[in-house]
Amino acid sequence: MKRAFLLVFLFCSLPGLLAAQIGIYQHGTVVRMHMGECIPAGHGFMVAFGGPSTPMGPEPCPEYTLVSDNVVFVIVGKLSNSLIPLAENIDFRFHKNELAVRVDDDKHEAKFAIKEMMVRSDWDRLQRHIEEKMRDVEDHEAEVRLR
Amino acid sequence: MRNRVRVLVLPLLLVTAMCSHDLLMGQSISDSSGESSKLAYRSTVSEVRLVFFATDEHNRAVEELQKDDFAVVDDERVIRNFRSFTRANLIKLDVIVLMDSSGSVQPRFQQEIADVQQLISQWPWGPEDNVSVLSFGGMETRLVCSGDCRSSFTAGRVQSLPSGGATPLFDAVELATNMLIQRAQPDVWRVIILFSDGDDTISKVSLNEVLKKVLASETQIYAVDLSRPEPPSNGSAILQRIADDSGGRRIHSNDGAIGIFRSVIDDLHSARVVTYRLPNFGSDFHSIRILPTHNLKLQFRCRRGYYHRSGSAD
Numbered sequence: 001m002k003r004a005f006l007l008v009f010l011f012c013s014l015p016g017l018l019a020a021q022i023g024i025y026q027h028g029t030v031v032r033m034h035m036g037e038c039i040p041a042g043h044g045f046m047v048a049f050g051g052p053s054t055p056m057g058p059e060p061c062p063e064y065t066l067v068s069d070n071v072v073f074v075i076v077g078k079l080s081n082s083l084i085p086l087a088e089n090i091d092f093r094f095h096k097n098e099l100a101v102r103v104d105d106d107k108h109e110a111k112f113a114i115k116e117m118m119v120r121s122d123w124d125r126l127q128r129h130i131e132e133k134m135r136d137v138e139d140h141e142a143e144v145r146l147r
Numbered sequence: 148m149r150n151r152v153r154v155l156v157l158p159l160l161l162v163t164a165m166c167s168h169d170l171l172m173g174q175s176i177s178d179s180s181g182e183s184s185k186l187a188y189r190s191t192v193s194e195v196r197l198v199f200f201a202t203d204e205h206n207r208a209v210e211e212l213q214k215d216d217f218a219v220v221d222d223e224r225v226i227r228n229f230r231s232f233t234r235a236n237l238i239k240l241d242v243i244v245l246m247d248s249s250g251s252v253q254p255r256f257q258q259e260i261a262d263v264q265q266l267i268s269q270w271p272w273g274p275e276d277n278v279s280v281l282s283f284g285g286m287e288t289r290l291v292c293s294g295d296c297r298s299s300f301t302a303g304r305v306q307s308l309p310s311g312g313a314t315p316l317f318d319a320v321e322l323a324t325n326m327l328i329q330r331a332q333p334d335v336w337r338v339i340i341l342f343s344d345g346d347d348t349i350s351k352v353s354l355n356e357v358l359k360k361v362l363a364s365e366t367q368i369y370a371v372d373l374s375r376p377e378p379p380s381n382g383s384a385i386l387q388r389i390a391d392d393s394g395g396r397r398i399h400s401n402d403g404a405i406g407i408f409r410s411v412i413d414d415l416h417s418a419r420v421v422t423y424r425l426p427n428f429g430s431d432f433h434s435i436r437i438l439p440t441h442n443l444k445l446q447f448r449c450r451r452g453y454y455h456r457s458g459s460a461d
Contacts (some may be wrong), residue, residue: 020288030225031224031225031438032223032224032225033220033223034220034223035223053199082445083438085439085441085442085443086217086220086225086438086439086440087440087441088215088227088228088440103443104441104442104443134386144374
C-alpha cells in the first residue's frame with residue numbers, strides 16, 4: 001500500500017520536480033494584475049480559431065502581465081481564485097500551449113492561458129511612450145489648474 | 148598727438164562702459180523681477196498611506212509579517228517597493244458609533260443600546276482617543292454625545308431621543324464621515340461602528356455617493372448587522388458592501404457586544420500601515436488590492452481604493 005502511495009506521489013510530483021531539476025523554468029516578474037474576462041477553454045493566443053468554447057462563469061479571472069528577459073506575456077487564470085504569488089521573481093514554463101507558473105516553494109504549478117505575447121524591447125518602448133503621454137496630460141492638467 | 152587722443156577717448160570709453168553696464172544691470176534686474184512675478188511654487192503629496200490587516204487561512208491575525216510578504220496592486224500596477232511599513236498600534240482613534248433607532252430595528256433597540264454601552268465601557272481607550280455617538284431614525288441624525296462619550300454616554304440619554312420612523316442610513320454615514328473629516332489629523336485612525344439592519348428608506352444621498360465619501364476620508368467602517376441572519380437580506384448585502392469598501396468588517400449582532408468588540412480590537416492590534424510612492428499617473432480613482440508574494444494562504448484586507456486629485460492622494 002505504501003509503495004502504491006509512493007508511486008502515485010512520485011507520478012504527481014515528477015513533472016514539476018523534473019522541470020526544476022532540468023532547469024527549464026524561465027524567470028519573470030509580474031508587473032500588472034487586474035481582474036478581467038475569463039478566456040474560454042480552448043481559446044487564447046496559442047490556440048488559433050479553436051472549437052466550441054465552454055461558457056464563462058459570472059466571476060472575473062485574474063489577468064497578469066509577466067515580464068521576462070526577452071518576452072512579455074499577458075496570462076489569464078482559469079478561475080477567479082487562480083492567483084500567482086506576486087514575488088519579485090517567479091518561475092514559469094511552457095506547457096501545452098499554456099504557461100505553468102510555480103505558485104509556491106513546494107513545486108506546485110498553476111496553469112494560465114496565454115492571452116498576449118510581446119517582445120520585451122517593444123513592450124519597453126510602448127511603456128515609455130505611454131508614460132510620456134500620460135505625463136504630458138498630467139502636466140497640462142496641472143497648468144490648467146494653476147491658471 | 149597720441150596722448151591727446153588717449154585723454155579724450157579714455158573718458159569716453161569709461162562713460163560708455165558705465166552706461167552700458169547700467170543698462171545691462173537694469174535689464175537683468177527687470178528680467179529677474181519679471182521672472183519672480185511668474186514663479187509658482189508647486190507642492191504635491193506623492194505618497195499613498197494604507198492601513199491593512201493580514202489574516203491566515205483560519206482568519207486569525209498574522210503576528211509576523213514582513214515587508215516582502217505582500218505586494219500592493221494599485222490600479223493594476225504591482226508595487227513592492229514601500230517607503231515605510233509599520234504596525235498601527237500607536238495610532239490615535241477617532242470613533243463614531245452610529246445607532247440605528249428607526250422603526251425597523253425597534254424590537255432590538257434596547258439590546259443595541261446595551262451593546263453600545265458595553266463597547267464604550269470595555270474598550271481600552273487611549274488618553275487621546277475620541278468617541279462620539281450619533282443616533283439616526285425618522286428624518287434626522289441626532290448627536291448623543293461628542294468626543295467625550297466615555298464619560299457622558301448613558302442609556303437614558305439615547306432613550307430620551309425620538310426614535311422610530313424611516314431609516315436615513317446613508318445620510319447618517321455621510322454626516323459621521325463629514326464630522327471625522329472636519330477634525331481629521333495625521334496619525335488618527337478614523338473608525339465608524341455602524342449598528343443597523345442596512346435597510347435605508349429615506350436618505351437624500353445614494354449608496355455610491357456615500358461610499359465615495361467614505362473612501363476619500365479613509366474611514367474604516369465596522370457594520371454591526373441587526374437584521375435576522377436568515378434569509379439573507381438586501382440590508383445585509385449593503386452593510387457588507389459598506390464594510391468591504393472601507394476595509395472594515397460586517398459583524399452580526401448575534402455575536403453580541405463581546406464579538407463586536409473582539410473583531411474591532413483584533414483589527415486594532417493587527418493593523419499595519421504601509422506607505423508608497425503615488426504611481427505617476429492614472430485615473431482619479433485608484434483601486435487597491437493587497438496580495439501575498441509567497442504564501443498564498445495569507446489574506447489581506449484594506450479599503451477598496453482611494454481618490455487622487457491634483458497630485459494628492461486622499
